[in-house]
Amino acid sequence: MAKSVPAASVKKIVIACEAGMGSSVMVTNQLKKKVKQANLNVQVEHTPARAIPQDAQIVVVHKGLAKMAREKAPWAVVLPFDNFMNIPAFERIIKALQNNTDIEEA
Amino acid sequence: MAILSEETVQLNVPTTSKEDAIRQAGELLVKGGHVSPSYIKGMLAREQTMSTYIGNGVAIPHGTFDDKESIHSTGISVVQYPEGVVWDADEGETAYLVIGIAATANEHVGVLSNLAEAIEEPESAEQLIRATDPMVIIERLSRPQEEEA
Numbered sequence: 515m516a517k518s519v520p521a522a523s524v525k526k527i528v529i530a531c532e533a534g535m536g537s538s539v540m541v542t543n544q545l546k547k548k549v550k551q552a553n554l555n556v557q558v559e560h561t562p563a564r565a566i567p568q569d570a571q572i573v574v575v576h577k578g579l580a581k582m583a584r585e586k587a588p589w590a591v592v593l594p595f596d597n598f599m600n601i602p603a604f605e606r607i608i609k610a611l612q613n614n615t616d617i618e619e620a
Numbered sequence: 621m622a623i624l625s626e627e628t629v630q631l632n633v634p635t636t637s638k639e640d641a642i643r644q645a646g647e648l649l650v651k652g653g654h655v656s657p658s659y660i661k662g663m664l665a666r667e668q669t670m671s672t673y674i675g676n677g678v679a680i681p682h683g684t685f686d687d688k689e690s691i692h693s694t695g696i697s698v699v700q701y702p703e704g705v706v707w708d709a710d711e712g713e714t715a716y717l718v719i720g721i722a723a724t725a726n727e728h729v730g731v732l733s734n735l736a737e738a739i740e741e742p743e744s745a746e747q748l749i750r751a752t753d754p755m756v757i758i759e760r761l762s763r764p765q766e767e768e769a
Binding site for chain 2: 534539
């Protein structure tokens with residue numbers, strides 16, 4: 515069964531990569547802007563996959579690191595993506611937060 | 621110390637292998653005083669575990685989590701290859717801009733956010749790939765960001 519989190523419980527979303535200094539940094543502002551445009555009160559941060567903060571409910575991560583993210587943050591919903599230039603999970607998260615629905619692991 | 625400066629930007633570099641391109645991006649970081657030479661080994665090793673090609677002709681080689689001790693200060697280097705460097709022949713990936721990254725904290729969030737924006741559209745990516753003045757690249761990547769971590 516897919517793990518999920520209700521929109522109302524989402525306070526922090528992290529974008530993870532291996533070192534936490536390259537790709538995750540690049541895309542964090544994209545999600546921050548979307549969150550701001552939608553007037554949502556959710557924190558967005560970037561992080562190394564091995565150091566996902568305990569208070570993050572959602573982790574967005576490249577599919578190559580999804581396994582590590584799930585091991586390191588079993589409490590979080592992990593949403594993997596293929597391509598840095600196009601992360602469909604961002605739209606999915608925003609929509610779910612706006613409509614107050616659950617966010618499920620794909 | 622500036623994160624990105626004329627010292628760490630090199631334009632119109634003849635095409636080479638992916639490994640050499642990573643070394644060139646790393647050597648600029650060494651020259652800028654941002655990393656020890658051993659960081660370059662970390663960049664090469666990191667690339668073998670997962671490609672740092674991010675799309676639209678751009679790769680962002682950098683070290684791993686464990687290479688952070690080789691970093692003296694956060695820095696970004698830019699090497700421009702007008703003919704491109706074959707990054708992954710099977711995937712048809714060619715990098716025209718190779719952006720070396722060394723970061724200890726979050727000072728480079730603005731530069732990388734600008735990079736993400738600049739390469740989102742092929743036309744603006746093209747401006748960076750065809751730039752003949754390093755200041756064009758430095759200015760585009762140093763714009764103040766609305767949102768910064």
